[in-house]
Amino acid sequence: MFFVKVLEHTATLHPSFFGAQASEFIIDQLYRDREGSNTGTMMIIAIIDIEDISEPKIVPGSGYAQYNVSYRAIVWRPFRGEVVDGMVNSVVNNGFFVEVGGLNVFVSKAMIPSQLKFTMEGATPSFTDGTEQTVERGSQVRLRIKGLRGEMGTMYAIGSIREDYLGPLLQ
Numbered sequence: 001m002f003f004v005k006v007l008e009h010t011a012t013l014h015p016s017f018f019g020a021q022a023s024e025f026i027i028d029q030l031y032r033d034r035e036g037s038n039t040g041t042m043m044i045i046a047i048i049d050i051e052d053i054s055e056p057k058i059v060p061g062s063g064y065a066q067y068n069v070s071y072r073a074i075v076w077r078p079f080r081g082e083v084v085d086g087m088v089n090s091v092v093n094n095g096f097f098v099e100v101g102g103l104n105v106f107v108s109k110a111m112i113p114s115q116l117k118f119t120m121e122g123a124t125p126s127f128t129d130g131t132e133q134t135v136e137r138g139s140q141v142r143l144r145i146k147g148l149r150g151e152m153g154t155m156y157a158i159g160s161i162r163e164d165y166l167g168p169l170l171q
Contacts, residue, residue: 001082005075006051007044009034013056013065023053026067034073040150042077043102078103078157082145085169088137091125093118098141103155107143111160113167133168135161140169 017025037044049072056065086100095108116127126136143159143166161167
């Protein structure tokens with residue numbers, strides 16, 4: 001789900017950048033460091049605006065200046081039970097992996113409908129029912145998030161397509 005959230009970031013500036021454009025350097029550094037980053041619980045999609053840049057504090061022993069920046073950003077935070085669409089990036093005999101934005105989701109064989117069987121026939125491994133439904137690398141899938149785990153910089157999830165209206169999306 002998408003939210004607008006107020007976040008804070010501590011930026012460090014080298015003494016060679018001290019001057020009238022110091023705040024511009026801080027803002028550029030904020031956009032480079034935070035936009036598109038993954039915190040482990042959410043992904044920062046876009047920075048909307050800068051609310052406040054604090055007065056600089058000199059870091060003892062280094063000469064660097066430290067700024068606390070408060071900003072508003074659009075973030076994406078997945079929730080348990082949320083239905084999402086993603087692209088299959090690999091298929092193995094015990095399930096498949098789906099990329100949903102910055103979230104890696106594994107759908108195990110137990111969470112796949114029993115009519116979809118693993119097959120190695122054709123160019124790539126896939127789960128197929130032999131008629132119209134096929135899950136292979138590059139196909140789009142709608143799934144429900146069953147569990148989430150976040151680490152610093154990455155998010156992982158377990159998903160299911162074993163419900164009505166979930167599974168491969170037909171093109």
